Amino acid sequence: MIDLINVSYDTQIPNNVGLSSDKRVLKALEKWHPGYINWWNDLIPQNFQKSLVYLRTAVSVDPKGWAKFDYVKMPEYRWGVLLAPQVEDRRIPCGEHAGEPAWQEVPGEYRSLMRRLIVIQGDTEPASVEQQRFLGLTAPSLYDLRNLFQVNVEEGRHLWAMVYLLHKYFGADGREEADDLLRRQSGSEEAPRMLGAFNEETPDWLSFFMFTYFTDRDGKMQLEALAQSGFDPLSRTCRFMLTEEAHHMFVGETGVGRTIERTCEAMKAAGIDDPYDIEKIRALGVIDLPTIQKKLNLHYTLSLDLFGQEVSTNAANAFNAGIKGRYMEHRLTDDHKLTNDTYPVWDFVDGKLVRHEVPALTAINMRLRDDYSRDAAGGVGRWNKIIEKSGVQFELKLPHEAFHRQIGVFAGKTFAPDGTLLSGADYDARAADWLPTRADGDFIQSLMKPVTEPGQYASWINPPKVGIDNKPGDFEYVKLYMA
Amino acid sequence: MNKPLKQHLIDPEICIRCYTCEMTCPVGAIVHDDSNVVVDAAKCDFCMDCIPVCPTGSIDEWRVVNTPYSLDEQFSWSDLPAQEDIGASTGLEALDDAMEALLAEAHQGAGGKSRAPASASKPTVNLYTLGKPATARVQGNYRLTSAESGSDVRHIILDFGGQPMPVLEGQSIGIIPPGTDADGKPHLPRLYSVSSPRDGERPNYNNLSLTVKREENGLCSNHVCDLAIGDEVQVTGPFGATFLMPQDPEARLLLVCTGTGSAPFRGFTMRRQRAAMAGADMVMFFGARTPDSLPYFGPLNKVPDRVLKKHLVFSRIPGAPKEYVQDRMMVEQETIAEMLADPRTHIFICGLRGMEQGVELAFRNIAESTGLPWETTRDAMRDDGRYHVETY
Numbered sequence: 049m050i051d052l053i054n055v056s057y058d059t060q061i062p063n064n065v066g067l068s069s070d071k072r073v074l075k076a077l078e079k080w081h082p083g084y085i086n087w088w089n090d091l092i093p094q095n096f097q098k099s100l101v102y103l104r105t106a107v108s109v110d111p112k113g114w115a116k117f118d119y120v121k122m123p124e125y126r127w128g129v130l131l132a133p134q135v136e137d138r139r140i141p142c143g144e145h146a147g148e149p150a151w152q153e154v155p156g157e158y159r160s161l162m163r164r165l166i167v168i169q170g171d172t173e174p175a176s177v178e179q180q181r182f183l184g185l186t187a188p189s190l191y192d193l194r195n196l197f198q199v200n201v202e203e204g205r206h207l208w209a210m211v212y213l214l215h216k217y218f219g220a221d222g223r224e225e226a227d228d229l230l231r232r233q234s235g236s237e238e239a240p241r242m243l244g245a246f247n248e249e250t251p252d253w254l255s256f257f258m259f260t261y262f263t264d265r266d267g268k269m270q271l272e273a274l275a276q277s278g279f280d281p282l283s284r285t286c287r288f289m290l291t292e293e294a295h296h297m298f299v300g301e302t303g304v305g306r307t308i309e310r311t312c313e314a315m316k317a318a319g320i321d322d323p324y325d326i327e328k329i330r331a332l333g334v335i336d337l338p339t340i341q342k343k344l345n346l347h348y349t350l351s352l353d354l355f356g357q358e359v360s361t362n363a364a365n366a367f368n369a370g371i372k373g374r375y376m377e378h379r380l381t382d383d384h385k386l387t388n389d390t391y392p393v394w395d396f397v398d399g400k401l402v403r404h405e406v407p408a409l410t411a412i413n414m415r416l417r418d419d420y421s422r423d424a425a426g427g428v429g430r431w432n433k434i435i436e437k438s439g440v441q442f443e444l445k446l447p448h449e450a451f452h453r454q455i456g457v458f459a460g461k462t463f464a465p466d467g468t469l470l471s472g473a474d475y476d477a478r479a480a481d482w483l484p485t486r487a488d489g490d491f492i493q494s495l496m497k498p499v500t501e502p503g504q505y506a507s508w509i510n511p512p513k514v515g516i517d518n519k520p521g522d523f524e525y526v527k528l529y530m531a
Numbered sequence: 532m533n534k535p536l537k538q539h540l541i542d543p544e545i546c547i548r549c550y551t552c553e554m555t556c557p558v559g560a561i562v563h564d565d566s567n568v569v570v571d572a573a574k575c576d577f578c579m580d581c582i583p584v585c586p587t588g589s590i591d592e593w594r595v596v597n598t599p600y601s602l603d604e605q606f607s608w609s610d611l612p613a614q615e616d617i618g619a620s621t622g623l624e625a626l627d628d629a630m631e632a633l634l635a636e637a638h639q640g641a642g643g644k645s646r647a648p649a650s651a652s653k654p655t656v657n658l659y660t661l662g663k664p665a666t667a668r669v670q671g672n673y674r675l676t677s678a679e680s681g682s683d684v685r686h687i688i689l690d691f692g693g694q695p696m697p698v699l700e701g702q703s704i705g706i707i708p709p710g711t712d713a714d715g716k717p718h719l720p721r722l723y724s725v726s727s728p729r730d731g732e733r734p735n736y737n738n739l740s741l742t743v744k745r746e747e748n749g750l751c752s753n754h755v756c757d758l759a760i761g762d763e764v765q766v767t768g769p770f771g772a773t774f775l776m777p778q779d780p781e782a783r784l785l786l787v788c789t790g791t792g793s794a795p796f797r798g799f800t801m802r803r804q805r806a807a808m809a810g811a812d813m814v815m816f817f818g819a820r821t822p823d824s825l826p827y828f829g830p831l832n833k834v835p836d837r838v839l840k841k842h843l844v845f846s847r848i849p850g851a852p853k854e855y856v857q858d859r860m861m862v863e864q865e866t867i868a869e870m871l872a873d874p875r876t877h878i879f880i881c882g883l884r885g886m887e888q889g890v891e892l893a894f895r896n897i898a899e900s901t902g903l904p905w906e907t908t909r910d911a912m913r914d915d916g917r918y919h920v921e922t923y
Contacts, residue, residue, distance in 0.1 A: 054693050107693040111555050111580035112658070116695055118735055291584055294549035298586040301547045426548050426565070433609060514545055514588035518653040520778060 054108045055128060062128030064109055065212070076215040077129075080226055084211075087230050088123060088204065091177060096184050097123050098529035101197045102516070106130055109288055117517045119527065125201045129212040132287035140278030141377045142384040143370035150280040154217050158369050161362075162279060163218050165372060167225050168242055169274065170210030171232065172267060173203045175246035176259070178234035183256055186496035188506035192253070194516065194525035195299045199260065202292045209285045217281065244454070245350045252492045253509075254307060254335060258347035261300030261427060266354045268293045269375060269420045276373025301427045306510040308431050310334055312438035313510070323442040330491055333507035337435070337442045339492070342484045344444060345465060348424065349452040355417040358393045358456050363412035374412065375419040391415055394449065394457055401450060401467060421446065452483065500528055537626050538599045539570045539577065542611045545589035552581035552590055564606050572599035577626045579658050583695065591655070593623050625770040626657040630705065633722055634771060640880065640887045640920035641913050642906075648777035648877055648916040652729075655697045656770055661720060664707055664765040665694045669758045670738055680824035683745040684791060685756045686726070689764060690738045698725045698739055698769040700776040700798035701879075701919075705767035706741075708751040720767045721751035724881070724921070726794035728802035742794035742826055774879070774919045776802060783812040783876045785867065787856055787890055792882025793817055793826055795921070799879075800839050814840045814866065818856040818886070820847040856886065857893035864897045871898055871908065877917045884922045 055062045059074055060081065067074045089097065098121060105126050106114040110133075138150040154162055177200045187193035207229060214222035232239045235247045245263055250256050271293060275286040311334040315321075320328055329336040356363065366372040367386070374380060382389065389408035394401060408415070428444050435442050448467030450458040462475035465482055484492075495508045503522030505511050515523055541552070541561075546568055553561040553568060560574035561581065581590055594600075594614050624634040638645045647654075659665040671688035698704065705720025712718055727740040745756040758764065776799045777784075786796045796815060803813065819825035825843060834841070842863065846853045860867060870876040871894075880890055895905040912918035 111584050112695055113583075113693050115583045116693075290554075291551055294547075294551040294584075295586040297549050298547050302587075423548075516588075518588060518591075518655075520650075520652065 054110075054113070055106065055126075055130065061208075062126045063130070063212075065129055065131055067129065070216075073212070073216045076223055077212065080211060080215070080223075080230075083227070083230050084127075084204075084207075085123065087174065091181050092122065092200070093182070093184060095529045096197070097121065100527040100529075102194055102519075102523075102525045103198055103201060104517070106288075106292075109133060114288075114291060115517075122197060122201055125204075127201070127205050127208050129208060130205075130288050131281065131284035134280065134284060138280060138283075140370040141276050142373045143278070143368040144385065145278060145370045146384045148278075150278050150283070152280055154279060158279075158371055159218070161366060161369065162282070162371050163214070163221065163225065165274065165366065166210050166213050166218075166282065167229070169267075169270060170207055170214070170225075170229050171242045172246050173207040173210065174229060175232075175234045175241040175243075176250075176264070177203050178241075179246065179248065179250040179259070180256060183250060183253060186253065186498050187500075188253055188496075188509045189499050189504060189511070190502055190525045190528075191505075191512060191516070191523075192303070192509075195295075195303075196256070197526070199296050199299055202295065205292070206289050209289055213281060213285060243354060245354055248350075251489060252496050253303070254340070254343055254492055255347070257300050257303030257307065258343050259300070260296050261304055262344075262347040262351040262424060263354070264293065264296040264300060265424055266351045266420060268297060269355075269416055269423070272375050273372050273377075273416060276377040278370035282371075301430070302512060303509075304340070304427075305431055305434055306512060307335060307508060308337070308340060308444075309434050309438070310508055310510040311337060311340070312435055312440045315440055316438055321441070323440055333495060335492060335495065335508055337440070337444070339484065339488050341444055342482060342488060344428070345447045345452065346483050348446055349449075351420075351424075352417060352449055353453060353455040355420065356413045356455065358414040358417075359406055359410045360413050361410060364407075364409040367412045368409060372412075375416055396457055396461070399469060401469075417449075421449065447482075535595050535597055536572070536599055537577075537623060538572045538594050538596050539575045540592045540594055540600065540605065540611060541568055541570060542589040542592050543567045543608050544610045545587050547587055547589075549586065551584050551586065555580050555584045562602065567606050567608060569602055569605035571602060577657060577660065578663060582655070582658070591653070593626070595623065623656065624772045625768075627660060629719055630657075630722070630767075630770050634703075637722075637921045637923055638773065638919075640884075640891075640922050641909075641918055643910060643913055645773035645919060646914060646916040647773045647775050648779075648782065650777045650779035650782065651775035651916070652699055652778055654699050654702060654769065654772045654775060656702075656768070656772055658695070658697070658769065659767045661707065661717065661767060664720075664767050665691060665696060667691050667694075667696075667764045667766050669760055669762045669764060671760065672756075672758050675742070675826040675828075677823035680821060682790075682820070682824040683756060684824070684826045685743050685745070686826075687741045687743055687755060687758065688732050688738055689741070689766065690736070691766075692737065694737075696737065696739065696766075696769070697729075699729050700725070700802050701774045701795045702769040702771040704739070704741075704769055706751055706755055707765040707767065708754045709765075718750065722768075722770060723755075724791075724794040724798075725769075726797040728798045728805060730805065734805065740797075742791045742797070744791045773916075774881075774921045777877055777916075779875075780806075781875055783870060783873060784814070785870050785876055785878045786813065786815040786817075787860070787878070787880045787882075787886075788815070789818040789856065789882035789886050791826060792880075792886075792922070795881055796879070797827060800834060804834070804838055813838065814842075814863075814870070816842045816844060816856045816859055816863075818844045818846065818859075818882075821845055855889060857889040860890070860893040861896065864900070867894075867897050868901045871903060872901070874915075874917075876912075878912065878919065880920045880922070882922060887920065887922055 058068045100119040103120045104115045104117045107116045140148050211226045214226045234241045240247045271286045271290050277283045314332040314334045323337045326336045386408040390405035391408040391411035392403040393411050393414045447465035450463035450467050451465045462470045499506045502524040560571045625631045667689035670690045673686045675684045676682050703722040703724050707720045708718045723741045725739050726742040732738045732740040743755045746752045822828050842859045844854050844859045898905045
């Protein structure tokens with residue numbers, strides 16, 4: 049019998065899906081494997097590839113077994129195919145097939161829709177590793193370096209998860225799509241990644257933390273929605289990915305939080321009360337809070353664009369077909385079909401922003417985006433608590449959803465962060481107050497000096513309150529390879 | 532009045548509200564509102580499924596309470612309340628009462644509430660329970676004492692395969708003897724100190740070792756001593772949250788043991804050797820009847836003195852006067868007096884209950900000969916996490 053809980057190492061690819069008895073898929077994956085390893089090897093600077101990194105690896109999908117910590121060289125990380133355990137008699141949770149047994153194979157009529165969803169999700173995973181490839185060179189501590197690499201190897205594993213589905217369920221088309229996932233490159237002219245936000249470089253660590261907080265949170269919401277899929281293998285894959293995704297949320301939230309905490313402490317120690325006394329604060333070697341607000345504005349709004357059009361027939365089709373649910377679909381108490389329901393979406397009427405009701409089925413994206421914004425607001429509140437505790441008078445805010453948008457009903461118009469519509473000229477005059485400027489970027493860049501002594505942290509960030517795996521403060525999270 | 536209760540809590544200052552624990556909890560004990568993620572004390576059955584999945588470390592928090600904090604109280608917190616002093620033991624050595632009672636009894640020789648060394652790593656307790664034990668496979672079973680010695684002490688190596696078993700030096704695990712008791716219930720686990728360091732008997736192989744003496748008519752010790760390679764054993768734990776090794780390399784360790792009481796000290800020594808702690812200072816007084824009944828006699832002699840100064844003491848050498856650990860301690864009283872006066876010194880005593888009295892008397896004599904009142908010194912060291920007793 050195939051063991052579906054513990055990870056099997058009897059093939060080159062660790063898995064809990066019985067790969068060794070599925071010769072066709074095993075062969076396809078083994079053929080894809082060298083390309084993946086090449087991609088990884090070309091990506092991350094060589095001295096990091098040879099370093100020993102204290103990573104967690106899943107050894108089973110049982111709650112007790114999926115976080116085993118050990119020193120690993122990243123190219124030897126056991127990327128594999130891991131699905132959450134199958135739930136007995138699982139039913140399609142939403143849409144016109146709601147209540148029917150979940151599909152174990154792809155229904156022919158939804159084949160291309162489903163493949164597209166998987167490819168889009170799969171494309172973001174390697175893209176973020178590409179965006180972050182040079183960050184290791186300026187890590188503020190070995191702890192942060194380790195967290196970066198943990199995020200990177202898990203994004204790599206998420207690519208594996210999607211590639212497995214493509215190989216297993218989508219035949220020749222799937223294989224081609226899997227190859228293309230390695231062919232596209234973040235920021236490339238000829239073959240860019242599919243979504244805009246994934247073609248921007250992640251230039252510094254504050255951007256990385258903001259990216260993991262805001263943009264990976266979009267990934268989390270998409271995974272939450274796909275975890276509700278009626279296509280059971282996709283649901284199980286995404287459920288397991290979510291447990292890993294939580295670590296990425298953690299890196300983002302605590303990274304920004306530790307940056308804020310350091311800034312507030314440095315201000316207090318220097319007797320600076322005015323958070324807008326930017327020159328003086330920057331001279332302390334920390335990042336001023338207004339600049340952090342600007343970074344927040346940028347990353348939040350870029351991430352909102354990832355949810356697509358507020359009203360979308362594609363999203364309606366995916367929901368109705370039962371291949372993508374809503375956030376926490378299993379906890380919602382409606383009929384899961386939305387045939388007569390409505391949902392309020394933003395629109396722009398006579399120069400004013402209004403929310404009006406549209407058929408809920410077409411507003412699936414808007415709803416997920418609202419869930420996202422609520423989720424994202426929580427962490428901002430906790431950052432504000434750090435500021436409040438320090439006694440500094442400042443409050444971080446999520447900007448209005450209309451601000452700085454390229455996709456959806458707000459695109460092409462210029463709004464202030466409070467949602468006021470501005471003329472292009474007025475907007476341009478204020479833009480430098482709301483979004484990071486080149487000078488802001490240069491200043492942040494000037495602080496990005498690597499710190500490689502165990503237990504030591506760069507000037508602009510505080511140590512974490514709790515170590516990874518309960519390790520003490522001076523633990524050597526990465527044993528750097530010294531050529 | 533109700534019996535004090537161990538309550539599982541989540542640190543709201545560290546938690547990032549990813550709700551992974553809530554999704555993982557098999558009994559729906561974890562819930563959240565707009566501010567906090569909290570654990571319902573009425574539902575939590577300590578299965579520990581939520582502990583490894585937490586990305587932050589905020590989940591592994593426990594308080595001993597007379598009345599559990601309600602959900603509403605927990606929702607209102609912005610940080611975790613400190614442990615209230617409720618008079619009872621709040622060491623959280625184990626989460627189930629039977630194991631807690633066993634450890635409390637083992638530690639009572641310290642003369643008061645034990646505390647972990649300030650620099651000890653944070654221990655994991657109760658990951659596996661009687662209801663949900665881990666299954667280990669026997670990798671080795673070696674006799675440590677000679678056939679003639681009349682004492683059968685075994686070095687047992689257990690492999691945990693894919694199951695995490697995060698033990699620290701000084702912690703114990705429970706072994707469940709097979710079969711049932713007179714009432715048809717499964718036997719309660721017996722506690723054994725782990726004798727390997729935290730990274731395993733062999734580093735990174737997820738195994739550990741025990742040092743077990745065969746007791747006449749001992750239900751569990753005979754079961755363990757008779758295990759063959761490949762046999763499966765049901766294991767609970769880890770247990771113990773105070774008898775732990777300080778991580779500070781400057782800490783000086785004074786170790787006193789008899790027989791299998793040496794088990795945790797083997798772990799301490801190997802930990803310090805593997806971590807290559809510079810400046811480490813350890814002195815050991817180890818008593819047995821004869822060299823061939825002293826566990827690890829051979830390997831112990833190979834540990835260099837700069838790592839561990841050894842005083843191996845024998846009470847049954849033909850033709851030689853009987854010598855007990857307390858006798859040798861008196862001989863070495865200058866060393867001990869100097870260590871007692873050093874705030875970096877941690878004392879650990881482990882072995883048969885019968886050794887306690889003599890050892891404590893030796894400490895009293897040595898302390899008082901230098902003008903230190905013993906009880907005060909001991910109590911201060913204990914409250915500082917520097918005086919530890921584990922006897923059985």
